[in-house]
Amino acid sequence: MKINSNYLNLKDNYLFADVAKKSSEFAEKNPTVKVINLGIGDVTLPLCPEVVKAMQYAVLEMGKKETFKGYGPYQGYDFLRSEIKNYYARRNVELDLDEIFVSDGAKSDVSNILDVFSKENSVMVPDPVYPVYVDTNVMDGRKIQYINANEENDFLPLPDKSIHSDIIYLCSPNNPTGAVYNYKQLKQWVDYALDNKAIILFDSAYEAFISDDSLPRSIFEIEGANKCAIEFCSFSKTAGFTGVRCGYTIVPTELTFEGNSINNLWFRRQSTKFNGVSYVVQRGAAAVFSSEGMNQVKENINYYKENAKLIAKVLTERKIYFVGGKNSPYIWFKCPDGITSWEFFDFLLEKAYVIGTPGSGFGKNGESFFRLTSFGERTDILNAAGRLKNVL
Numbered sequence: 001m002k003i004n005s006n007y008l009n010l011k012d013n014y015l016f017a018d019v020a021k022k023s024s025e026f027a028e029k030n031p032t033v034k035v036i037n038l039g040i041g042d043v044t045l046p047l048c049p050e051v052v053k054a055m056q057y058a059v060l061e062m063g064k065k066e067t068f069k070g071y072g073p074y075q076g077y078d079f080l081r082s083e084i085k086n087y088y089a090r091r092n093v094e095l096d097l098d099e100i101f102v103s104d105g106a107k108s109d110v111s112n113i114l115d116v117f118s119k120e121n122s123v124m125v126p127d128p129v130y131p132v133y134v135d136t137n138v139m140d141g142r143k144i145q146y147i148n149a150n151e152e153n154d155f156l157p158l159p160d161k162s163i164h165s166d167i168i169y170l171c172s173p174n175n176p177t178g179a180v181y182n183y184k185q186l187k188q189w190v191d192y193a194l195d196n197k198a199i200i201l202f203d204s205a206y207e208a209f210i211s212d213d214s215l216p217r218s219i220f221e222i223e224g225a226n227k228c229a230i231e232f233c234s235f236s237k238t239a240g241f242t243g244v245r246c247g248y249t250i251v252p253t254e255l256t257f258e259g260n261s262i263n264n265l266w267f268r269r270q271s272t273k274f275n276g277v278s279y280v281v282q283r284g285a286a287a288v289f290s291s292e293g294m295n296q297v298k299e300n301i302n303y304y305k306e307n308a309k310l311i312a313k314v315l316t317e318r319k320i321y322f323v324g325g326k327n328s329p330y331i332w333f334k335c336p337d338g339i340t341s342w343e344f345f346d347f348l349l350e351k352a353y354v355i356g357t358p359g360s361g362f363g364k365n366g367e368s369f370f371r372l373t374s375f376g377e378r379t380d381i382l383n384a385a386g387r388l389k390n391v392l
């Protein structure tokens, strides 16, 4: 029996596990201190009333013989996929129901999709990047090439035509930087993918934070993307589903490689390895798209965006370079005095009792940068902003 030795090439710990360990060590040593956690991007506001109502009703249905449900459809219930289809139609993106796959979240699908691609493919990821894209490819032993995201390109790298890659990861609004691609920039990526017969894996988990209508929320708003892209989205950040678990993946029927439909391969993979998301959760997710549901989740998103403004104000006042925080829940800023990200992590924890995420955990270009999330409660954010102001 042999293990998958690619696992030995991974870093010892998943980034957020490292942050959690350091934070709990500090809390143990300093039991009277109130530490504010703006590290992992986890929501703090509860589910909105429309979602709760729909889930409660669904639970009652499950408790009655006439309305009880067993296994659901592999791709998700039509009632939810129709809502997703209509949501995209509002941005003039026409989808077929067959192109929509309901899942338990973007993180799972962005990893699982690799099942349908050869391990011989080369992979391109921006640096800094959400560590899941890198780690899942290391697990499979794929060759990874990095493209630099940095201050010069405002953390929005564009394709380098001299480098070929088969699988490209893009995330916009970006995790960790909060930077957002515009139409022209995304078009360059789509053209590059088409020229290279490559596929773009587009993570749009933070699309609901875009309030600037001139920015694309979906890669499928770009012409040609249905021939070269898959999109992953989630209710986690949009509607507070981090603990509930629901997301969706769009695999266009026009997407073919070597004469094979990726949509068919993905259906084959999902129907073999996944039994779907629970009926109750899918009812809750569908309620997000009702007009009341939309208003309620928007209210929550605006609350987080107001939080982001409060943090951004401190950085502006202190003349610290940052991106994000406008169309994104993440604020990505330069550590003062050129200190490393982990040094700044310790400094902020010890002097301000605030936890953030060290930029270097997202890649070498993240060194000397730091990420704060705006998902905290308002009083915590106000306190964190005050403490940040004092120590910066």
Ligand code: MLT
Binding pocket: 039, 040, 041, 042, 107, 130, 175
């Ligand atoms: C993050 O903090 O980057 C996210 O919460 C991670 C995730 O969504 O899995």
